[in-house]
Amino acid sequence: MPLLKVENLSISFRQYTKAFQQTALIVVRALDLSINPGEMVAIVGSSGSGKSLLAHAILGILPYNASMAGRLYYDDKPLDKKRVETLRGKEIVLVPQGITYLDPLMKAGRQIHNGQRGKAAHQKTLSILSRYGLDEKTAERYPFELSGGMARRVLISSAVYSEPRLVIADEPTPGLHIQAARRVLGHFREMAEKDAGVLLITHDLELARQTCDRIVVFYAGYTIEEALARDFDQVETLRHPYTRALWQAMPQNRFSAEDGRQPAAHINPEGCIYAPRCKDASDLCRQSIPYQPLRGGYVRCIRKEHYDT
Amino acid sequence: MKHLIGFITKNLLRMVLLLLCVAIVTFALISISPIDPLSANVGQTALGSLSAEQIAKLEEYWGVGQPPVTRFVAWAKDFIRGDMGVSLLYRQNVSAIIGERLKNSLLLMTLAWLLSGILGFLLGIIAGARKGSLADKLIQGYCLTISSTPVFWLALILLLIFAVWLKWVPIGLSVPIGVEAADVTFLDRLRHAILPALTLSITGIANICLHTREKLIDVMNSDYVLFAKARGDKTGRIVRRHGIRNILLPAITLQFASISEIFGGSILVEQVFSYPGLGQAAVTAGLGSDVPLLLAITIISAAIVFAGNFTANVLYGVIDPRMRKGVKR
Ligand SMILES: Nc1ncnc2c1ncn2[C@@H]1O[C@H](COP(=O)(O)OP(=O)(O)OP(=O)(O)O)[C@@H](O)[C@H]1O
Numbered sequence: 001m002p003l004l005k006v007e008n009l010s011i012s013f014r015q016y017t018k019a020f021q022q023t024a025l026i027v028v029r030a031l032d033l034s035i036n037p038g039e040m041v042a043i044v045g046s047s048g049s050g051k052s053l054l055a056h057a058i059l060g061i062l063p064y065n066a067s068m069a070g071r072l073y074y075d076d077k078p079l080d081k082k083r084v085e086t087l088r089g090k091e092i093v094l095v096p097q098g099i100t101y102l103d104p105l106m107k108a109g110r111q112i113h114n115g116q117r118g119k120a121a122h123q124k125t126l127s128i129l130s131r132y133g134l135d136e137k138t139a140e141r142y143p144f145e146l147s148g149g150m151a152r153r154v155l156i157s158s159a160v161y162s163e164p165r166l167v168i169a170d171e172p173t174p175g176l177h178i179q180a181a182r183r184v185l186g187h188f189r190e191m192a193e194k195d196a197g198v199l200l201i202t203h204d205l206e207l208a209r210q211t212c213d214r215i216v217v218f219y220a221g222y223t224i225e226e227a228l229a230r231d232f233d234q235v236e237t238l239r240h241p242y243t244r245a246l247w248q249a250m251p252q253n254r255f256s257a258e259d260g261r262q263p264a265a266h267i268n269p270e271g272c273i274y275a276p277r278c279k280d281a282s283d284l285c286r287q288s289i290p291y292q293p294l295r296g297g298y299v300r301c302i303r304k305e306h307y308d309t
Numbered sequence: 310m311k312h313l314i315g316f317i318t319k320n321l322l323r324m325v326l327l328l329l330c331v332a333i334v335t336f337a338l339i340s341i342s343p344i345d346p347l348s349a350n351v352g353q354t355a356l357g358s359l360s361a362e363q364i365a366k367l368e369e370y371w372g373v374g375q376p377p378v379t380r381f382v383a384w385a386k387d388f389i390r391g392d393m394g395v396s397l398l399y400r401q402n403v404s405a406i407i408g409e410r411l412k413n414s415l416l417l418m419t420l421a422w423l424l425s426g427i428l429g430f431l432l433g434i435i436a437g438a439r440k441g442s443l444a445d446k447l448i449q450g451y452c453l454t455i456s457s458t459p460v461f462w463l464a465l466i467l468l469l470i471f472a473v474w475l476k477w478v479p480i481g482l483s484v485p486i487g488v489e490a491a492d493v494t495f496l497d498r499l500r501h502a503i504l505p506a507l508t509l510s511i512t513g514i515a516n517i518c519l520h521t522r523e524k525l526i527d528v529m530n531s532d533y534v535l536f537a538k539a540r541g542d543k544t545g546r547i548v549r550r551h552g553i554r555n556i557l558l559p560a561i562t563l564q565f566a567s568i569s570e571i572f573g574g575s576i577l578v579e580q581v582f583s584y585p586g587l588g589q590a591a592v593t594a595g596l597g598s599d600v601p602l603l604l605a606i607t608i609i610s611a612a613i614v615f616a617g618n619f620t621a622n623v624l625y626g627v628i629d630p631r632m633r634k635g636v637k638r
């Protein structure tokens with residue numbers, strides 16, 4: 001039974017093009033995802049592919065001009081606005097993406113325990129900080145007195161303070177020293193071993209491969225592949241041409257970055273979103289492409305047989 | 310610490326320079342003013358019936374005919390020694406007049422300043438916390454209406470309603486008529502000051518309220534408030550924990566800097582309510598060419614306004630941790 005299940009989620013923004021003319025800008029489309037207790041799942045995608053919005057949608061904190069459709073389930077029960085309001089910050093937590101998510105005028109310690117009083121809260125704050133290699137002085141510092149890496153660890157500390165069952169970590173590691181990053185991800189794994197679920201949002205495929213169980217690849221708002229971490233051991237087990245291209249671009253492989261860029265959200269060609277960049281694109285790719293199971297994972301490619309080894 | 314002393318010395322120097330400039334400009338303006346002190350104060354007809362000697366005496370009294378620079382230097386020498394001179398109109402020591410007037414004005418302005426600051430801040434928070442709500446629209450409407458209403462008109466309306474029709478407060482002056490000065494209680498003074506103070510603050514509210522609203526809306530759209538929501542905090546708690554923390558300092562600064570506006574407004578309001586404060590005295594002194602009195606009033610006013618701005622600057626350094634810790638290093 002999955003801890004979190006996302007079905008057919010799409011997120012769009014209301015936009016005013018000409019005066020009084022409203023259009024919807026769809027940034028996340030037909031997204032399916034599930035996280036089981038004890039599992040670490042990575043979402044990998046390049047900048048602007050909608051990763052943060054997915055995290056915010058799960059927590060019910062999308063901006064006012066955004067709307068979402070689709071279904072969310074937590075513990076097999078629908079996760080509606082009301083329910084998520086009672087769960088967030090307790091069972092479901094967010095590790096936000098940037099250090100602008102810290103109040104500039106509040107000391108780090110107070111932000112971590114979120115205003116809880118008493119010795120116990122203080123002790124717990126210090127013990128979490130020390131886990132991530134920060135001393136007790138950090139609790140008394142204002143955000144402007146912290147380095148980028150320290151601020152990021154303060155953000156992570158404030159998220160895990162409540163001992164959550166589901167962690168949604170939006171790029172938690174950039175700016176962290178490799179050792180600090182290992183400690184953070186090690187802590188996430190520890191929580192997963194105690195049956196929590198972790199959704200790690202990142203653009204670092206190598207990091208995802210090393211730390212997570214499953215990897216979901218995001219491209220221009222679409223999930224295009226879901227694979228096991230070990231599928232990334234060699235290129236043949238990957239299911240989608242974009243994922244294969246990502247694999248090629250990994251430093252230990254041939255490091256050949258791909259030409260072209262992902263299309264902007266408002267450019268929505270009928271059919272495969274990746275076709276304009278795909279070496280193997282054909283006329284078939286103009287139809288709409290379903291997300292279908294393949295070898296224990298999923299792929300959104302009409303020519304999947306082509307990649308089926 | 311060293312930084313602080315340097316800061317204060319620099320500002321004191323600036324204040325002295327400012328006051329000097331204010332004095333010179335005021336003096337220059339009076340010197341070129343077309344008002345003839347003799348005809349203004351003695352009266353055109355009375356002047357015609359006076360002998361040449363009497364006129365010469367009066368001219369000497371009002372300083373007519375002396376070169377302005379000589380007069381200014383003589384005045385400045387006395388002033389630096391602490392002697393503000395004698396008011397030509399009231400024939401009293403300027404310091405005595407100022408003492409009494411300043412007391413009245415300070416009561417009025419402090420009341421108005423506190424009222425507008427506290428009310429404006431609270432209304433701004435209510436409006437900003439729930440942007441677009443009915444409360445927000447009403448508060449905004451109030452602020453925009455008030456900012457485009459002339460103070461003297463508002464003063465007259467309030468006077469009409471509360472003093473003339475409802476008779477809740479006295480019509481004018483700062484103390485009850487026909488009561489010995491020694492018998493006047495603080496409550497009496499308060500009763501006389503409340504309506505002028507209310508008038509002054511009603512316009513002051515708009516400024517601080519709109520500013521607070523804008524700032525709070527910015528804060529509510531910030532990433533750290535989004536994170537607070539993601540942690541399950543409700544709007545009320547967010548406003549208390551993050552909102553006030555982040556908007557209080559700019560609001561206080563603005564309020565200190567707005568002393569000049571309250572001062573300006575008080576001149577009109579004192580006029581309408583016949584409230585014997587500094588503003589009213591300034592008008593009388595200006596129209597009657599009472600140079601020593603007018604100069605003293607302008608200098609005191611400039612000093613108070615400067616002190617307000619100065620306090621605002623110092624507060625920033627003391628309260629904001631980013632500035633405070635910057636100083637320490
Ligand atoms: N408030 C908004 N109004 C309109 N469009 C938005 C808004 N917020 C985000 N978008 C658009 O949605 C898309 C996805 O944004 P998102 O922040 O989820 O990207 P991301 O995958 O997290 O990128 P990054 O790796 O840089 O954090 C972007 O193209 C962005 O332009």
Ligand SMILES: [Mg+2]
Pocket residue numbers: 051052053097170
């Ligand atoms: Mg993001």
